[in-house]
Amino acid sequence: MVAQVFVGAANIWFELNSWVRVAHLGVATLIWGALVGVVVLDRGLPLAAVDTSLAPETRRSPRTVAADYVEATKPGVMVLLLLTTLAAMVAGAVGLPPLRILFWTLVGGALSAGGAAAINQYVDRDIDAIMTRTRNRPIPAGRVAPVQFAIYGVVLTVLSILVLTAFVSPLVALITLSGNLFYVFVYTLWLKRSTPQNIVIGGAAGSVPPVAGWAAATGGIAAPAILMFWLIFLWTPPHFWALALFKRGDYAAAGVPMMPAVRGDAETRKQILLYSVVMVIASLLFVPFGAAGPLYFVVAGALGGWFIYRAALLYRSHTDHDARKLFFYSIQYLGLVFLALVLDRLIGF
Incomplete structure (x- = not known):
């Protein structure tokens, strides 16, 4: 009404x-x-x-x-x-x-x-x-x-x-x-x-x-819009699987078949690392497709490198602490990458 x-x-x-x-x-x-x-x-x-x-x-x-x-x-x-x-x-x-x-x-x-x-x-x-x-x-x-x-x-x-x-x-x-x-x-x-x-x-x-x-x-709709779609699409699994690792008991009790409960922690950590690498590569493709310039490339590259580093730490450490760190960083990462895109276009550098 x-x-x-x-x-x-x-x-x-x-x-x-x-x-x-x-x-x-x-x-x-x-x-x-x-x-x-x-x-x-x-x-x-x-x-x-x-x-x-x-x-x-x-x-x-x-x-x-x-x-x-x-x-x-x-x-x-x-x-x-x-x-x-x-x-x-x-x-x-x-x-x-x-x-x-x-x-x-x-x-x-x-x-x-x-x-x-x-x-x-x-x-x-x-x-x-x-x-x-x-x-x-x-x-x-x-x-x-x-x-x-x-x-x-x-x-x-x-x-x-x-x-x-x-x-x-x-x-x-x-x-x-x-x-x-x-x-x-x-x-x-x-x-x-x-x-x-x-x-x-x-x-x-x-x-x-x-x-x-x-x-x-x-x-x-053009290629850069599709790239943005894929960036978030590829970001989602590492983000939520990191959460599922340190909240595995919650999801298991609720009967939600998250990756750690079904495939195990080791497979989940491996998938997180693989998705992270592909995601960072996708984020840098904005530049050759004309949607961003050098400022974005430098910032996104640095942010992405740290994302891969945190995912690699999680892959090796097997601890909930590193899963939690990656989860919260993933939120910062996505916000900062898109903020860098805004600044890159507004500044025109």
Whole structure:
């Protein structure tokens, strides 16, 4: 309903094109179908591990409730995704794109990322209640009713598509929606609980934002956008497998078939090192494809060299300490590489 009011008002105030009015009608169908899907999913998920009732003491002030809804969007992950979007836009435009396009692309991307994260927490509420890393999230902690996050996620997703369609382009909206749906339906609902390759294939969802950013800035998709997609795709396994190594007990207790539990620690460490080397090579290809210059090459090379060093240490040491170090460095690495891309394009060196 919020989305319908939004697009209806936009049609009146901004006199949007006829295809947006058609989208207005389509949104009603999308919301209805999504809510029906939520009900269907709710019937099929095991809930024995989750107490979905809200205790009296969980009925808190509006500020603390709002904090839970912000937490549901995984702000830290969102910032990283938006940085990759921004970097792609700056690289595509070879400088700052029009501020209006920049603003609405980031707003739409934030809404989409937040919506997918909220739906993910709704779907994963049973395993979140088991894992020590996630059991204090709003749903398993009993602070928010599950269906509230489900509806919240759907509304954010619909708003994202409306914003991107109306103020950026249908192509960007379609690219963003594809990443959102892949994350929810392919990764969260299927791959995560069925195969140790879950985050390898599922990494495609997190690789979509720079493609959307490039399309927003240029109107299409080109080789540099595909390279950015592959960089994040190749970064995802070392990042999550490092986490799985020092949180192996959590994943095993929840029945999530992460690589260490299925193939063993030694194979996981080897795969981390292999993916790290290929990832760093991919990051340097931005230069010959014209998406970056010498400044980026030097910074990305140094950051990548340290990434390989940390992966090699983990391969030899067999310790959770080195797995933890690599996990946290991998977050810094991705952010700094894309920040270097932004600076390279803005400075023009």
